[in-house]
Amino acid sequence: MNWSNKRVMKWLMLVCALALLVPLAVVGCTKPSPPSEEPIVIGGSLPLTGVFAETAKWIEKGYRYWAEDINAKGGLLGRPVELIIYDDASSVEKAVTLLEKAITVDKVDLLLGGYPGTACVAQMPVAEKYGMAYISMGGHMPSFEQGYKYSFGSPPLMGQWWAEGLGPYLETLPKEERPKSAAIITMNNVIGESCRESIVNWMNKLDISILVDEYYDLPLASADALVSKCKESGAEAMFANGFLADGALTVRSMKALKYNPKLLFQSVGCLVPAWVEELGEDANYVFSGTGLHHKLPYPEVQRLNAVAKEKWDIDYAPDYFLFGCCWMQTLQCGVEGAGSLDNTAIKDYLHTHEISLIHGKFTFDEKGLPPSYTYLTQVLNGEVELVWPPEVASTKAVYPKPAWAE
Amino acid sequence: MPSSVEIGQAILSGLLLGGAYAVLSAGFSLTWGVTKVINLSHTVFALVGSYIAFWLLRFLGVEPILSLVIIIPLLFLCGLAMHGIIKQTAKRAKEITPASLVLTFGLFIVTENILLITCKADPRLITTSYSGKALFLDKVALPISSLISFALAAVTIAALYLFLHYTYTGKAVQAVWQDKAGAMLSGIDTSRVTAITYGVALASAGVGGVCMGLIYAIDPTIHLSWLIFIFLVTVLGGVGSIIGAAIAGLLMGLVIGLTGAFLPYAWVNLVLFISLIILLLVRPQGLFQR
Numbered sequence: 001m002n003w004s005n006k007r008v009m010k011w012l013m014l015v016c017a018l019a020l021l022v023p024l025a026v027v028g029c030t031k032p033s034p035p036s037e038e039p040i041v042i043g044g045s046l047p048l049t050g051v052f053a054e055t056a057k058w059i060e061k062g063y064r065y066w067a068e069d070i071n072a073k074g075g076l077l078g079r080p081v082e083l084i085i086y087d088d089a090s091s092v093e094k095a096v097t098l099l100e101k102a103i104t105v106d107k108v109d110l111l112l113g114g115y116p117g118t119a120c121v122a123q124m125p126v127a128e129k130y131g132m133a134y135i136s137m138g139g140h141m142p143s144f145e146q147g148y149k150y151s152f153g154s155p156p157l158m159g160q161w162w163a164e165g166l167g168p169y170l171e172t173l174p175k176e177e178r179p180k181s182a183a184i185i186t187m188n189n190v191i192g193e194s195c196r197e198s199i200v201n202w203m204n205k206l207d208i209s210i211l212v213d214e215y216y217d218l219p220l221a222s223a224d225a226l227v228s229k230c231k232e233s234g235a236e237a238m239f240a241n242g243f244l245a246d247g248a249l250t251v252r253s254m255k256a257l258k259y260n261p262k263l264l265f266q267s268v269g270c271l272v273p274a275w276v277e278e279l280g281e282d283a284n285y286v287f288s289g290t291g292l293h294h295k296l297p298y299p300e301v302q303r304l305n306a307v308a309k310e311k312w313d314i315d316y317a318p319d320y321f322l323f324g325c326c327w328m329q330t331l332q333c334g335v336e337g338a339g340s341l342d343n344t345a346i347k348d349y350l351h352t353h354e355i356s357l358i359h360g361k362f363t364f365d366e367k368g369l370p371p372s373y374t375y376l377t378q379v380l381n382g383e384v385e386l387v388w389p390p391e392v393a394s395t396k397a398v399y400p401k402p403a404w405a406e
Numbered sequence: 407m408p409s410s411v412e413i414g415q416a417i418l419s420g421l422l423l424g425g426a427y428a429v430l431s432a433g434f435s436l437t438w439g440v441t442k443v444i445n446l447s448h449t450v451f452a453l454v455g456s457y458i459a460f461w462l463l464r465f466l467g468v469e470p471i472l473s474l475v476i477i478i479p480l481l482f483l484c485g486l487a488m489h490g491i492i493k494q495t496a497k498r499a500k501e502i503t504p505a506s507l508v509l510t511f512g513l514f515i516v517t518e519n520i521l522l523i524t525c526k527a528d529p530r531l532i533t534t535s536y537s538g539k540a541l542f543l544d545k546v547a548l549p550i551s552s553l554i555s556f557a558l559a560a561v562t563i564a565a566l567y568l569f570l571h572y573t574y575t576g577k578a579v580q581a582v583w584q585d586k587a588g589a590m591l592s593g594i595d596t597s598r599v600t601a602i603t604y605g606v607a608l609a610s611a612g613v614g615g616v617c618m619g620l621i622y623a624i625d626p627t628i629h630l631s632w633l634i635f636i637f638l639v640t641v642l643g644g645v646g647s648i649i650g651a652a653i654a655g656l657l658m659g660l661v662i663g664l665t666g667a668f669l670p671y672a673w674v675n676l677v678l679f680i681s682l683i684i685l686l687l688v689r690p691q692g693l694f695q696r
Contacts, residue, residue, distance in 0.1 A: 049522075050522065050527070051522070051527040051625075051626075051627060052527070053527065054526055054527055054528060185671075188672050214670060214671040214672070215670065215671060215672035216671045216672060216674075217672065217674065217675050219622065219623070219628055219631050221423055221621060221622055221662075222419050222422075222423050222552070222621055224415060224419040224547065224549060224552070225412075225415055225416045225419045225420070225663055225666045225667065225671075226666070226671060228411065228412055228415035228416070228419075228546075228547070229408070229412055229667075232408075232409050232411055232412050243529075244528075244529050244623075245529035245531075245623035245625065246623070248529070248531050248623055249531075249622070249623055252531070252537060252538045253549070255538035255539075256538050256539060256540040256547055256549040256550075257415075257540065257547045257549075258540075258547075272528075274528045274529070278529070278530065278531040278533065278623075279531070279533075280533070282538060404538075
């Protein structure tokens with residue numbers, strides 16, 4: 001065969017061109033591979049069994065509902081979320097171990113807040129050690145004064161704010177109608193001490209004399225001697241800084257001893273259905289405080305009430321369900337605001353931006369706390385009502401306290 | 407300085423509370439004295455009695471005292487069953503006391519968890535028609551619930567005393583306690599007698615549970631604090647002595663009441679246990695141990 005040089009060159013150029021163009025064409029025609037569907041894993045523990053299980057199960061429902069809701073809307077940062085919730089059996093030691101496991105073994109992307117007060121206090125330093133954002137209720141002011149940068153209370157459990165609803169309400173009353181003296185009985189633990197701090201501050205601010213200021217160890221066997229002391233002092237306001245059990249015993253003792261002050265405030269326990277179940281009509285007119293409530297007139301809260309009705313056929317969303325939703329929503333705001341799963345970026349975002357939650361707009365200070373607030377509640381006709389501040393009140397407070405029911 | 411009303415209230419409230427501790431401790435002391443078994447599950451079974459009274463009242467409106475018709479035989483049978491288990495343990499163990507501590511601790515844990523699962527962790531109040539009502543001695547209130555609890559305790563302790571001192575079986579129990587070998591030689595069936603001791607002890611725990619339930623709010627974990635106090639009462643009163651348990655219970659209630667009246671209420675437990683230490687230094691066998 002006699003190939004001329006020109007012909008050879010032509011074939012050579014054609015082959016080279018093909019060698020260049022075909023791969024390009026192949027690449028150009030191939031569809032790009034879809035983005036990874038790898039879920040964002042959020043892990044932690046809750047006391048799904050043990051003494052705290054009843055309320056913790058509602059926190060779990062709040063977490064799971066949030067995950068279900070956000071996945072239905074396209075996920076977090078476009079990725080589905082997956083929850084790992086271990087059962088710490090109401091044990092603080094297990095809560096710590098399980099959080100470490102979630103971080104080091106499961107290598108979760110984000111953390112779930114633990115049970116308020118007990119587990120949270122122990123888990124906060126773990127989250128801080130690993131530099132992971134931890135949204136929870138915390139465990140009163142001491143837990144937020146440890147210099148943690150990654151912990152946020154949203155809402156926080158803050159006994160030190162407990163009278164922030166009552167105090168301003170009392171300020172609106174004419175001075176001659178306010179109680180002139182107070183008796184405070186406090187359970188001898190961190191929670192009682194935290195609540196007492198708030199009450200004492202407000203009593204001093206309002207010039208209300210504290211005539212009785214006693215601590216008692218739990219469990220309280222009989223409140224008779226303490227109540228007798230309060231009655232003999234003539235105190236016009238009674239502050240029972242205890243849990244549901246001792247609070248109920250105190251109320252019962254007050255009725256038996258015919259001690260009926262103008263105002264009765266119970267720190268913990270009177271917001272749950274068991275308070276009314278155990279005390280009946282004597283449960284009424286008792287003031288307390290809360291950081292979140294199903295009667296708050298915000299659209300998201302009302303939406304969650306409707307969700308609770310649909311899913312579990314109950315009249316309203318339990319507080320712990322709302323807490324769970326709120327903590328996850330806070331985390332969501334941090335992630336979306338930071339635009340990444342980098343926990344330091346999330347932490348920085350939350351410290352520097354206002355976010356919208358189910359009960360309003362909040363910012364967080366260097367301790368991870370929002371500005372202090374508490375809604376004042378009162379049990380009326382067997383229902384927990386919001387009575388202060390006026391913009392969220394579901395009804396007016398009843399003051400002074402009427403006589404005991406016969 | 408507290409007023410006379412406060413002091414009077416403190417004394418009476420303390421004595422009424424002390425009665426409940428006394429009846430709760432009597433059976434515990436009896437078991438310990440007669441069989442050398444420290445029954446750590448004693449108060450959790452008392453709590454079972456409290457819960458039975460609570461649920462019968464809540465669902466059927468049965469008065470707590472009437473619920474004893476079910477509680478006493480039921481817990482008596484539980485006591486017999488416990489005897490059977492401990493008897494098997496005693497055959498294999500070198501020393502019954504430490505082995506029984508472990509066994510009864512296990513029963514304590516199991517029973518508490520059953521209560522947690524079935525009754526939930528919420529505190530419960532036994533609320534009767536007379537809850538929140540009181541009789542008055544001048545200005546000092548005597549809550550009717552506490553009065554009934556005290557009366558129940560007094561009747562039960564009296565019944566236990568009469569059983570031990572005026573019935574053949576009761577005297578046999580005492581004989582086993584004093585000299586087991588001698589009792590066997592006298593023809594006493596010691597196994598049957600100790601079984602009855604367990605039964606009577608747990609039955610009295612059931613009564614104690616109802617008494618405590620009329621005063622305390624109950625939840626599945628409260629029995630632990632009751633256990634600490636019945637240890638105190640038993641040691642103070644003398645192991646195995648019913649009268650000792652009765653007096654020690656009242657004494658303890660008095661100390662609680664008076665401490666609360668004159669000192670900060672938070673010091674009550676501190677004063678109580680310091681008093682116990684001092685008493686044991688002076689009289690280590692307790693007030694009434696033989």
